[in-house]
Amino acid sequence: VTTWNTREAPPAHFMIKIESFSVLEKYGIKKYETKEFVAGDYKWRLIFKFNGKDSDYISANLAMADTSLPTNWEVNALFNVFLFNQISGNYLSSTGRTLCFRPTKSEWGISKFISRKVLSDPSNGYIIDDSCVFGAEVFVVKTEAVIERVLLMNVNTYYNHALEISGFSQLPQRWVSEEFDAGGEKWKILLYPKENAEGCGSHVSIYLYYLGTERVQTCFTICMKNQFDDKQTRRYFFSYWFSASSSSWGRPVYIDLATISDPNKGFIVKDCCLLNIQINVKAVARVS
Structure with missing residues (x-):
């Protein structure tokens, strides 16, 4: 069963108003294909099935209608179906699904788009004066993803x-x-002895600094020894890529x-x- 969202804005790419909706059932019309529409530089059409496999529901499918595509084409698209509530003025929107269209599978959809019972109930506002309005949005997902290959070396x-x-x-502000x-890997230690790295003059800052180009997962501890009492030595543990x-x-x-x-504290x-x-x-991640 479809999960719905509600919004005021109409669908961006296609709308269809079906008048005399009762005629579909009266004459046993099982399927209706809409005219072509363009979204994301491709041609599409909606296909509604009124007495399909799940006869208690109406299905809504999206089909690729473009016939000028190259061999072995593939298009990924985010597909949303809409149904207009003529009482509230809002649109019900299905939760978008990203679908992969190709020559062997050029049609996708929702088999249980909405139940016939809910759609036909006048109090729900979907069919008024024997007419209803459906819509669709199709957002093509461009294949522009950055591909990262990682070899993790233990x-x-x-x-x-x-x-x-x-x-x-006598140390400078940044040592x-x-x-x-x-x-x-190659490293250095950064020390800010007179104020922290953010410029606040209340604390000393200490950092481990990496000089390489790979991604390196490192656990490290920075210790400042207390020269009077080792139990007072400052230790901080870190884990970082x-x-x-x-x-x-x-x-x-x-x-x-x-x-x-303070010379009595034992750190200097x-x-x-x-x-x-x-x-x-x-570990070292060799990224390519």
């Missing part, structure tokens, strides 16, 4: 990178580590400036900060 390598950053109080290798367009990930509010600047000792980056490269 790397699953671990790497531990230790950094001893001296002269911490970049030397390049290092992990999991067959790195790529050329998403090359850095970390924590913009890693540690507040008041804490890291003799103007030296100790970082440890634990990297687990899970």
